[in-house]
Amino acid sequence: xxxxxxxxxxxxxxxxxxxxxxxxxxxxxxxxxxxxxxxxxxxxxxxxxxxxxxxxxxxxxxxxxxxxxxxxxxxxxxxxxx
Numbered sequence: 700x701x702x703x704x705x706x707x708x709x710x711x712x713x714x715x716x717x718x719x720x721x722x723x724x725x726x727x728x729x730x731x732x733x734x735x736x737x738x739x740x741x742x743x744x745x746x747x748x749x750x751x752x753x754x755x756x757x758x759x760x761x762x763x764x765x766x767x768x769x770x771x772x773x774x775x776x777x778x779x780x781x
Contacts, residue, residue: 717736730767
């Protein structure tokens, strides 16, 4: 899967899971604010990513990813290493 296809798929998945409009998700948008995440929602975010892409993200590492571009890069790099 190329990176652009991956990003579109992830954005659609996140928009559906967290009930936001897909066009509100931009590479420089803050993940926590855009998806209205609280501590329980972070667990949901990890589960969605693990289930869809088979990528495990330790909670502490996820909290260090502030904007979507960082999340895209992190997950895509893990997918590429599989």
